[in-house]
Every structure is written in C-alpha cells, then in structure tokens.
Amino acid sequence: MSGETSFLRNRFVQAILISGLFLQLGIWIRNFAVLLFVMEQTNEDPFAVSLISVAEYAPIFVFSIIGGTFADRWKPKRTMVWCDILSAISVFAVLLTLVLGSWQVVFFAMLISSILSQFSQPSGMKLFKVHVPESQLQMGMSMYQTMFALFMIIGPVIGTVVYSNFGITVSIMITGIMFLLSAMALMFLPADKEVKKEQEQTTVIQELVQGFRYVLNNRFLTILGANFFVAGLALGLIQPLGIFIVTQQLQLDKEFVQWFMVVNGVGMVIGGGLALLLSKTVTPIRMLAAGMLINAMMISIIGFSTNLGLTLTAQFFSGLLIPAVQISINTMILKNAEETYVGRVNGIMTPLFMGAMVIMMGSAGILKQFLGLMTSYQISAVCMIIGVAIILPLVLKQQAQNNIKANM
Structure with missing residues (x-):
C-alpha cells in the first residue's frame, strides 16, 4: 500500500x-x-x-x-x-x-x-x-495547507x-x-487516549511557564521561533502595500488588485500540491530554507518591477513558495516537540509570527511614506534572507548527518 x-x-x-x-x-x-x-x-x-x-x-x-x-x-x-x-x-x-x-x-x-x-x-x-x-x-501538513x-x-x-x-x-x-x-x-x-493523572497536580500558570522553558531549552525550537518571527516581519511589511504596487508601480486601477491576489492564491494552491509531492524527498528544514530564499528574491523583484508580466510572475512564484514555509514550520514543530508540549509550543509560536506581522502591518504605511515603496519591499526581502541565515546551522547540521549516513 x-x-x-x-x-x-x-x-x-x-x-x-x-x-x-x-x-x-x-x-x-x-x-x-x-x-x-x-x-x-x-x-x-x-x-x-x-x-x-x-x-x-x-x-x-x-x-x-x-x-x-x-x-x-x-x-x-x-x-x-x-x-x-x-x-x-x-x-x-x-x-x-x-x-x-x-x-x-x-x-x-x-x-x-x-x-x-x-x-x-x-x-x-x-x-x-x-x-x-x-x-x-x-x-x-501539505494536504491540510493546500485546502x-x-x-x-x-x-x-x-x-x-x-x-x-x-x-x-x-x-x-x-x-x-x-x-x-x-x-x-x-x-x-478516534477516541481520546486516557492519560493517568499525575499524583502532583500542576496549575495552568505552572504549565504555561513550563511551555516557555521547554521552548527556550530546546535549541531547535528556539531557532525556529526566531525564524518564525522574522518571517512575520517580512510578510507583515508587504501585506498592506500590494494595492500600491498596483496603483503606483504598475500605474493600474485599484480594482486590478483582485487579480494580483488571485495570482498569488493560484500559486499557493499549486505550491501546496508541489509540497505534497516533494514531502517524501525534501526534508522540512531544506524546504523552509529554499522557500524563504526564493520568496526573498520574488519580493525584491516585485519591489523593483514596473512591468506587469514580470510582477505577476514574481507574485505567482511568491505564492508558490508560501505553503513550503508554512508546511515546513508546522511539520518541524510536530516532529521536534514532545506530545505533552505540542499545544503549548504551537501556542507560543503562533503569536511570534502574528505579532511580528501586526507590528509591521501597522508600520508599513509610515515606512512607505519615509523610505518609499521599493525600499519597503527590499527590507522585507532582507528580513526573509535573515530568516534563512538564522536556520542555516540547522540545514548544515542535517546535511552533515546525511553525509555520515551515506558513508556508513
């Protein structure tokens, strides 16, 4: 089977x-x-x-x-x-x-x-x-994200x-x-597993603190959290600015933004399918690094481009790689967190990403006003590259482990 x-x-x-x-x-x-x-x-x-x-x-x-x-x-x-x-x-x-x-x-x-x-x-x-x-x-995760x-x-x-x-x-x-x-x-x-209650009961606050300690003491999860935060900064900065790419950079009517978003959405659907196909051969950490690196390039191109075809192509490939980033992070959380801590690890990681996004969404208008649209997109691209640099030690560690297995 x-x-x-x-x-x-x-x-x-x-x-x-x-x-x-x-x-x-x-x-x-x-x-x-x-x-x-x-x-x-x-x-x-x-x-x-x-x-x-x-x-x-x-x-x-x-x-x-x-x-x-x-x-x-x-x-x-x-x-x-x-x-x-x-x-x-x-x-x-x-x-x-x-x-x-x-x-x-x-x-x-x-x-x-x-x-x-x-x-x-x-x-x-x-x-x-x-x-x-x-x-x-x-x-x-790939199938869920594709839906x-x-x-x-x-x-x-x-x-x-x-x-x-x-x-x-x-x-x-x-x-x-x-x-x-x-x-x-x-x-x-399937029915929930019956778990034997510990003799020493812990409070919600104690378990919440244990969750933070667990993440801080796990090097892999700490690095992943930092990457998650930086990715949120990158995506939050450009999310409110798409309309200005359409109206100012491409000189089109604001109504065209719906097609701008559709191209991105189609890329995400196809990207979810590709991630599903590649899930057997490409490890999550490599998929995450590749997804963020190529996404950085596409964001940079969108910021520079005044050509409709080039911008839409970059927008499509940006959407294509977003599922790889999301799927990889969720997969690695599940693989690297113990069952008893999965909920708390997920609960800590999500505000890191969303908090960074909201901070940058709130700052996007000010940054655009003072630095310009093109520069704002380049800052987002740089944040993505920083995210890749953060997880690079994990990529290299896995490569070394694979080389050892291959030589055995």
Whole structure:
C-alpha cells in the first residue's frame, strides 16, 4: 500500500479533512457576509471595517498561548468538538439578536469564533502528532495547507455569492450549520487516549511557564521561533502595500488588485500540491530554507518591477513558495516537540509570527511614506534572507548527518 493510500485511509485524516472543509466554508461565508454587511450598514466606514480584523486577530495574542496550554491539559478530540459546537451556538445567538434588530452583534460572532479557534487549532496539531506516523506528517501538513490555500481563492467568491443572494440572516445561519457539521465530522475521530493523572497536580500558570522553558531549552525550537518571527516581519511589511504596487508601480486601477491576489492564491494552491509531492524527498528544514530564499528574491523583484508580466510572475512564484514555509514550520514543530508540549509550543509560536506581522502591518504605511515603496519591499526581502541565515546551522547540521549516513 502506497504512503498516500495509507494516509488517506487513516480515520483521523478522513475526519479532520472533512471537518476542515465544513469549517472553511463556514468561516469564509461568515467573513465576507460580515464584511459586506458592515460596509452597507456603516456606508463603508473604514473604522468599522477595521474592527472586523480586530475581532478576528486580537484573540490570537490574548488566547493563543492560553489555548495551547489547555490543549495539553484537556482531551483534544473533546476540545475540538466542543469548540465547534460553542461556535455554532454563538452564531445562532447572534442570528437571534440580528432578527431582533441589533446589527452590531456581528462583531461578537467573529470574536467568539476566533477565541474558540485558539483552543481548537493546537488540539488539532496535537492529534496530528498522535494519529499520523512521523514519516507522513509533512504529507499531512501539505494536504491540510493546500485546502486552506484553495479556499483563499474560492472562499471570497462563495462568501460574496451567498451574501448577495440570501443576505446576512441566511449567511449567518449557514455558518452555524457548517460549524455543527464540522463538529459531527470530528465525532468520527478516534477516541481520546486516557492519560493517568499525575499524583502532583500542576496549575495552568505552572504549565504555561513550563511551555516557555521547554521552548527556550530546546535549541531547535528556539531557532525556529526566531525564524518564525522574522518571517512575520517580512510578510507583515508587504501585506498592506500590494494595492500600491498596483496603483503606483504598475500605474493600474485599484480594482486590478483582485487579480494580483488571485495570482498569488493560484500559486499557493499549486505550491501546496508541489509540497505534497516533494514531502517524501525534501526534508522540512531544506524546504523552509529554499522557500524563504526564493520568496526573498520574488519580493525584491516585485519591489523593483514596473512591468506587469514580470510582477505577476514574481507574485505567482511568491505564492508558490508560501505553503513550503508554512508546511515546513508546522511539520518541524510536530516532529521536534514532545506530545505533552505540542499545544503549548504551537501556542507560543503562533503569536511570534502574528505579532511580528501586526507590528509591521501597522508600520508599513509610515515606512512607505519615509523610505518609499521599493525600499519597503527590499527590507522585507532582507528580513526573509535573515530568516534563512538564522536556520542555516540547522540545514548544515542535517546535511552533515546525511553525509555520515551515506558513508556508513
């Protein structure tokens, strides 16, 4: 039986992929329904629209490490099922309030769901560690990431079509149903393992501190965390500036930015598939180094280029390599963290990346104003190269180990 066949016959894989499908449908329908609804209600008020992002991303900083700690304390299957059920309940509560006439509660739907995902996501990572053989972890992450990349293309279309045809009430109702279907799919996961309780019980705070100590005492995870932070700086700086590449660098109408993003999304879908194919032959650390190095080159080209064809080509290849970076990092976290610490390690790493992204997203406008668009993109490229330099010792160490094995 081939590795792909045995992987897809894994009961955990089947349940988690079906759950992910329902979850992505619900999230994208909710996101775009809320976005379009708020824009209509506020006459496109930028502050109100920005609150949507705050409701979606703020819980990552507050609850990620807490959620990771509880993922290590609680039974992961039960945690994921209840998170989806509670998300559905919160969505239906918002629906009831909408019917009664208070539209502002749509922010509550985003906030509660985002908080619960900080408990569910590390639990999912923990289950990957438990139920997927180490040799198939990279394949699993590749398949999971490809699904997310695909929804980055079709998700906005689905969300817009549903809202345009049925309105906010039906969109929110469908979202709640999707969350319930995700919970039902998760019910088919293998039962949680019964773990013998230690005689000496530890508190949440003690376990949280243990998580930080574990990462700091693990050289591989510390280097990976530094790389994660720098990658967040690089991507956060250029994320808000894509519109200016279109309008200022390429001298095109602002509406063209949607095609700019579609090219990137198509690259991500294909990149996820390529990462899946290469997962048997290319180690995660090499994939990460190659992905960041080539991404640095593409970001630099986008910053310099005034030619539409060259810019779109670089944008495509930049998207092509993003899954390699994300898949490699997730795979290495799973391979190098003990099962009892997976949730906390994931909870520590995620705010490093997101925090760096948000810092640079907030600074991007100022840097562009003082340094210019081209220079901002070159700074992002340099950050990516610094990220490669940080993990270079790990790449060389693995190369040396491979040479020793080859000579034995």
